[in-house]
Amino acid sequence: MYVRNRASPEGSIAEGYLANECLTFASRYLVGTETSFNQSTRNEEDQNVANDEEVSFFANVGRPLGRKKNKGFSSNKRKRVSRITLDNQTLVQAHRYGFFNFDGVAPFLKKHEQFIKRRNRSPRLSPYEIQKLQSETFHDWFHDHVAQLEQQGNANITDELRLLARGPMDTTRRYTGYIVNGFRFHTKARERWLKTQNSGVVVTSKMMSYASSRDARPIEGEINYYGVLTDIIQLNYSGRFKVVLFKCDWIDPNRGLKKDKFGFTIVNFSHLAHSGTNLVDDPFVFASQAKKVFYVQDEKNKDWLIVKHAKLRDIYDIGGGSSFNRGQGSGEVQDDDSHDTTKWVRNEVDGVELTQEMKTAHEEEQALYEHNEDLF
Structure with missing residues (x-):
């Protein structure tokens, strides 16, 4: 009505x-x-953040949060960007993570590994010690080696390798918020006085795990690294390409990560790894690699937090796939047996035997239905 x-x-x-x-x-x-x-959408990524002249070998996706430039009026929102000068150790850590994940640098990493082995034949170094020495010295060796190849006129030195060897500018852009992969991220300092939580980060990476410094047989596997976002910087390689990195406080997966008796993942931020205090630490990841998590306080264990993975906005879980499958090798659409009522049977319940009276009643009902169908 x-x-x-x-x-x-x-x-x-x-x-x-x-x-x-x-x-x-x-x-x-x-x-x-x-x-x-x-x-x-609220967390839509801006694909036009970079200028058209810029060339990036990494997928520089996402957009920073805050007040845009040239708005024409004053705004109380946070500024989108500020400029800072990184110290030498932080700059090396960020730069090293970039070229360690660039395929074009892989042959140079092998050459540098052979260089380390020739210089340390006695005593023989373990794989753990070689990896540590590469983290400490590769950036300087790579700079000198590429410069030497340039002087020799080597045609394999591309513009990207040349700019990578020179390294980024020490003056970088810093953001306090960023949207990437459909998630909204804030640094820990930005959300200090907020009631919302957007600083939880998880990255799934494949890596070689060493049981100790003497371990000669590392194991490769996937590990979830949980952390909290502390800084967002954008490295600038001579204005030719830029890459956005997240700096995080990462939880030590050996001491600060475990499963409780209910199967929930819980973490402890009193046990950190790769905090950035040492040169060999890796506190940075690409912004495109980050996923979002929330940390909920465990009321029984005050030092531990329960991990809850965030879900993307505007995406809904509607269950399994379609009830129709296309037959292989033909253009026919075949009905899936997911709706086959013959399988809707409880095995623990005994069957019911049909009597003659039940069969007769069923036949009379079927005949009456067919008669009424003929009338209409």
């Missing part, structure tokens, strides 16, 4: 529903106008 609130028509549920239907219908015919059907 249509009920009109004559005293307050603006508060009528029916009036509001009718107005919403009319606006929805009209918005479908509007071109070039932002409506509820074509408006951008």
